Amino acid sequence: xxxxxxxxxxxxxxxxxxxxxxxxxxxxxxxxxxxxxxxxxxxxxxxxxxxxxxxxxxxxxxxxxxxxxxxxxxxxxxxxxxxxxxxxxxxxxxxxxxxxxxxxxxxxxxxxxxxxxxxxxxxxxxxxxxxxxxxxxxxxxxxxxxxxxxxxxxxxxxxxxxxxxxxxxxxxxxxxxxxxxxxxxxxxxxxxxxxxxxxxxxxxxxxxxxxxxxxxxxxxxxxxxxxxxxxxxxxxxxxxxxxxxxxxxxxxxxxxxxxxxxxxxxxxxxxxxxxxxxxxxxxxxxxxxxxxxxxxxxxxxxxxxxxxxxxxxxxxxxxxxxxxxxxxxxxxxxxxxxxxxxxxxxxxxxxxxxxxxxxxxxxxxxxxxxxxxxxxxxxxxxxxxxxxxxxxxxxxxxxxxxxxxxxxxxxxxxxxxxxxxxxxxxxxxxxxxxxxxxxxxxxxxxxxxxxxxxxxxxxxxxxxxxxxxxxxxxxxxxxxxxxxxxxxxxxxxxxxxxxxxxxxxxxxxxxxxxxxxxxxxxxxxxxxxxxxxxxxxxxxxxxxxxxxxxxxxxxxxxxxxxxxxxxxxxxxxxxxxxxxxxxxxxxxxxxxxxxxxxxxxxxxxxxxxxxxxxxxxxxxxxxxxxxxxxxxxxxxxxxxxxxxxxxxxxxxxxxxxxxxxxxxxxxxxxxxxxxxxxxxxxxxxxxxxxxxxxxxxxxxxxxxxxxxxxxxxxxxxxxxxxxxxxxxxxxxxxxxxxxxxxxxxxxxxxxxxxxxxxxxxxxxxxxxxxxxxxxxxxxxxxxxxxxxxxxxxxx
Amino acid sequence: xxxxxxxxxxxxxxxxxxxxxxxxxxxxxxxxxxxxxxxxxxxxxxxxxxxxxxxxxxxxxxxxxxxxxxxxxxxxxxxxxxxxxxxxxxxxxxxxxxxxxxxxxxxxxxxxxxxxxxxxxxxxxxxxxxxxxxxxxxxxxxxxxxxxxxxxxxxx
Numbered sequence: 001x002x003x004x005x006x007x008x009x010x011x012x013x014x015x016x017x018x019x020x021x022x023x024x025x026x027x028x029x030x031x032x033x034x035x036x037x038x039x040x041x042x043x044x045x046x047x048x049x050x051x052x053x054x055x056x057x058x059x060x061x062x063x064x065x066x067x068x069x070x071x072x073x074x075x076x077x078x079x080x081x082x083x084x085x086x087x088x089x090x091x092x093x094x095x096x097x098x099x100x101x102x103x104x105x106x107x108x109x110x111x112x113x114x115x116x117x118x119x120x121x122x123x124x125x126x127x128x129x130x131x132x133x134x135x136x137x138x139x140x141x142x143x144x145x146x147x148x149x150x151x152x153x154x155x156x157x158x159x160x161x162x163x164x165x166x167x168x169x170x171x172x173x174x175x176x177x178x179x180x181x182x183x184x185x186x187x188x189x190x191x192x193x194x195x196x197x198x199x200x201x202x203x204x205x206x207x208x209x210x211x212x213x214x215x216x217x218x219x220x221x222x223x224x225x226x227x228x229x230x231x232x233x234x235x236x237x238x239x240x241x242x243x244x245x246x247x248x249x250x251x252x253x254x255x256x257x258x259x260x261x262x263x264x265x266x267x268x269x270x271x272x273x274x275x276x277x278x279x280x281x282x283x284x285x286x287x288x289x290x291x292x293x294x295x296x297x298x299x300x301x302x303x304x305x306x307x308x309x310x311x312x313x314x315x316x317x318x319x320x321x322x323x324x325x326x327x328x329x330x331x332x333x334x335x336x337x338x339x340x341x342x343x344x345x346x347x348x349x350x351x352x353x354x355x356x357x358x359x360x361x362x363x364x365x366x367x368x369x370x371x372x373x374x375x376x377x378x379x380x381x382x383x384x385x386x387x388x389x390x391x392x393x394x395x396x397x398x399x400x401x402x403x404x405x406x407x408x409x410x411x412x413x414x415x416x417x418x419x420x421x422x423x424x425x426x427x428x429x430x431x432x433x434x435x436x437x438x439x440x441x442x443x444x445x446x447x448x449x450x451x452x453x454x455x456x457x458x459x460x461x462x463x464x465x466x467x468x469x470x471x472x473x474x475x476x477x478x479x480x481x482x483x484x485x486x487x488x489x490x491x492x493x494x495x496x497x498x499x500x501x502x503x504x505x506x507x508x509x510x511x512x513x514x515x516x517x518x519x520x521x522x523x524x525x526x527x528x529x530x531x532x533x534x535x536x537x538x539x540x541x542x543x544x545x546x547x548x549x550x551x552x553x554x555x556x557x558x559x560x561x562x563x564x565x566x567x568x569x570x571x572x573x574x575x576x577x578x579x580x581x582x583x584x585x586x587x588x589x590x591x592x593x594x595x596x597x598x599x600x601x602x603x604x605x606x607x608x609x610x611x612x613x614x615x616x617x618x619x620x621x622x623x624x625x626x627x628x629x630x631x632x633x634x635x636x637x638x639x640x641x642x643x644x645x646x647x648x649x650x651x652x653x654x655x656x657x658x659x660x661x662x663x664x665x666x667x668x669x670x671x672x673x674x675x676x677x678x679x680x681x682x683x684x685x686x687x688x689x690x691x692x693x694x695x696x697x698x699x700x701x702x703x704x705x706x707x708x709x710x711x712x713x714x715x716x717x718x719x720x721x722x723x724x725x726x727x728x729x730x731x732x733x734x735x736x737x738x739x740x741x742x743x744x745x746x747x748x749x750x751x752x753x754x755x756x757x758x759x760x761x762x763x764x765x766x767x768x769x770x771x772x773x774x775x776x777x778x779x780x781x782x783x784x785x786x787x788x789x790x791x792x793x794x795x
Numbered sequence: 796x797x798x799x800x801x802x803x804x805x806x807x808x809x810x811x812x813x814x815x816x817x818x819x820x821x822x823x824x825x826x827x828x829x830x831x832x833x834x835x836x837x838x839x840x841x842x843x844x845x846x847x848x849x850x851x852x853x854x855x856x857x858x859x860x861x862x863x864x865x866x867x868x869x870x871x872x873x874x875x876x877x878x879x880x881x882x883x884x885x886x887x888x889x890x891x892x893x894x895x896x897x898x899x900x901x902x903x904x905x906x907x908x909x910x911x912x913x914x915x916x917x918x919x920x921x922x923x924x925x926x927x928x929x930x931x932x933x934x935x936x937x938x939x940x941x942x943x944x945x946x947x948x949x950x951x
Contacts, residue, residue, distance in 0.1 A: 015887055022895030023883040023902065025830015025870035032829035124813065202834045202842060202930050203896040254832070254896025255930050287835035509894030509931045679890045679936055686933030711839035711928070719934040720921040748933075 504544015684748015
């Protein structure tokens with residue numbers, strides 16, 4: 001696979017196929033779908049963080065105009081929503097896995113927990129009726145704090161989870177780490193809070209359940225990143241509908257960032273209710289509802305220690321983390337702080353000994369699960385803050401300390417002490433390119449100039465790695481995954497030579513319809529406009545595990561390559577027959593089959609037609625038709641990495657931090673469409689800046705109420721909060737997939753938060769501020785400056 | 796129920812609606828113009844932005860009855876056949892959209908923004924789009940698209 005110079009091929013910034021429909025208002029998002037006779041669902045949610053349901057009186061509500069049906073936990077007769085990943089504790093015991101019914105039976109466990117399903121002729125009527133339901137609650141004490149959840153006296157979320165502990169897990173060689181710390185020249189310690197975030201895809205979740213009495217078939221239209229996974233989880237575990245009677249369609253989906261991976265109970269409710277009321281049932285979340293029902297992200301509290309020798313070489317790392325699961329276990333929640341997080345603790349460094357402990361706790365909050373980066377931003381933030389602090393404490397230049405500990409370019413494949421084997425990378429080069437583009441050398445002059453204007457200017461760096469291209473099935477199976485993580489791709493060559501591509505991945509902004517068409521058009525030598533990519537419908541696509549973990553090109557694209565290999569192999573035999581040659585002598589290049597050393601050739605289109613009109617055809621050896629499916633199970637994770645540099649300017653009078661400049665240099669392997677790649681990095685970086693400076697899900701400690709439940713309270717990054725971003729790549733190829741691609745969806749969000757906070761702390765160093773928690777809001781920065789000033793004055 | 800009459804994308808429409816019906820729901824539910832999206836419930840995200848009387852308005856923040864008699868343009872009304880409005884074209888050329896959900900509102904706001912002032916600086920574009928939230932693009936390419944769209948609109 002190489003750049004071919006083809007203007008619509010691999011390596012070209014082709015304009016996107018999907019844009020015309022989105023720009024003209026012709027996209028079809030779930031809420032745009034109207035099924036004939038559809039009714040509207042409204043979900044009555046708990047106003048309390050923790051309470052017993054004493055009584056639900058629906059009599060008055062049921063008599064309201066336009067009410068079709070009202071269901072409560074007592075009516076719901078199917079299964080609970082399952083968790084897809086099982087972690088075992090240090091002592092070998094399995095994690096505590098509480099039931100999660102779509103409608104609460106007797107107790108609510110977070111604000112927004114589901115109490116009743118109201119179905120009306122219109123949404124307004126359903127909502128009016130929901131207001132008339134009288135629920136008697138007995139309020140109970142709530143726990144929301146991650147740090148305090150396992151402490152004595154904390155409210156208990158689940159009877160089976162003693163001290164609210166879901167699991168207490170570890171990874172690495174504790175004895176080796178203890179021994180290394182014993183002989184350390186210097187130890188740097190840090191406490192890190194990785195705050196809770198709301199993913200906030202701009203399209204709120206929606207679901208429509210439909211039931212066909214004539215055939216007994218169910219259809220669910222849903223805002224999902226992985227319709228086949230929803231079909232499997234909902235069909236097999238929740239509603240007991242066999243796959244052949246259940247179709248799941250994820251049409252245009254307006255962003256996901258992880259939050260639309262998971263099987264949500266609303267999906268099960270509308271599907272279940274559609275059969276009960278014998279009408280299609282549609283539910284659309286509003287934004288306030290999304291804040292209390294979409295899985296949230298991050299929420300880790302960690303203590304970390306790094307042992308260094310006298311030259312600044314890292315000897316060992318130990319990390320202890322508490323991770324908040326929320327009130328229920330969402331689909332992938334347990335793997336985020338463990339196998340997606342602790343396994344990355346080597347980072348880009350040669351640290352020989354690492355030990356990590358992770359305790360997962362239940363609280364009376366919305367469930368926490370994967371959000372863009374999922375575990376890897378948490379680890380990167382911890383490591384890069386720790387390394388920065390070690391540089392400050394030892395007096396070693398922060399760039400030099402990183403260089404000193406980088407895994408050398410010739411050390412790959414590199415086995416880390418925490419399970420992973422990195423296949424390729426070049427951390428020195430991404431660092432050097434970033435330093436140059438960011439004009440690191442010229443920074444002190446800019447700091448001095450800013451000082452003259454009364455501003456505090458700082459620069460921060462982060463050198464990072466992530467594991468994505470998720471994932472080798474046998475490996476993740478041994479680590480607790482309850483599914484395989486291969487991908488499926490199908491290539492249908494039509495008689496006239498046009499091609500439909502079926503992929504099990506799902507595009508919700510990533511532009512697969514364009515990127516995959518480039519890959520297929522270039523490989524088969526058919527025009528770009530003759531290739532159409534289909535995704536998101538279990539009745540069309542053979543199978544699929546969906547899109548998350550930056551896996552679509554590395555895993556899904558590789559499946560397409562494997563399917564195309566089969567197409568070319570078969571087409572070669574047809575071409576050989578047509579040219580009366582041996583298949584071994586036939587070459588395929590630029591859409592043409594030729595016999596080596598002769599001028600005999602046939603175009604791909606003629607071979608396709610022959611496959612479907614097999615008059616002159618090797619029919620005894622070969623079936624007609626030209627369509628192939630492949631499943632690709634990756635051999636390893638992929639390891640994108642790179643260097644992010646952020647420059648900030650702080651107004652000490654207001655505490656306002658302005659990002660003056662941001663430079664991202666990433667190694668993502670083979671690039672198909674550079675325009676789309678840059679867009680992915682821009683978006684990820686701004687989500688990272690959002691985490692560092694603006695965003696936070698704040699819960700009231702006493703009542704358990706979410707205080708940031710709307711865009712009036714939760715600070716989303718807006719156009720005037722962020723700068724333009726300088727993006728470049730320096731790519732080494734993934735060595736174990738046929739494309740060499742590593743994935744780009746998450747790098748921006750993973751590398752950026754520590755670069756921003758390291759810059760903020762660099763700016764605040766002259767005024768004596770040594771630590772700050774995310775988000776570094778104006779009030780927090782201003783207060784830190786004031787406290788540091790008072791402390792100095794007191795000295 | 797009150798009757799509302801208005802002109803939407805050049806066509807006269809009228810319907811009986813509940814008085815509490817928001818303009819965005821009138822467009823989406825009654826006229827099937829689903830290009831206008833609902834991304835929040837506090838008039839913050841701007842996904843529902845349309846033009847009422849030639850000005851950008853968040854249609855979630857206005858009742859349908861308030862638009863009685865008005866000229867309304869939605870994202871569906873911008874292109875002429877398959878020929879995109881220069882601002883739509885600029886968004887495509889500069890990859891100013893990813894998932895497409897905020898895009899209709901973003902484009903409608905951008906058209907109003909560049910109409911109000913020629914030669915906008917990057918900072919002015921960023922400030923002018925403050926009422927439209929995008930989670931995918933990080934705004935980088937949206938700003939580039941609006942700059943290009945402004946130039947193309949002036950040149951038209």
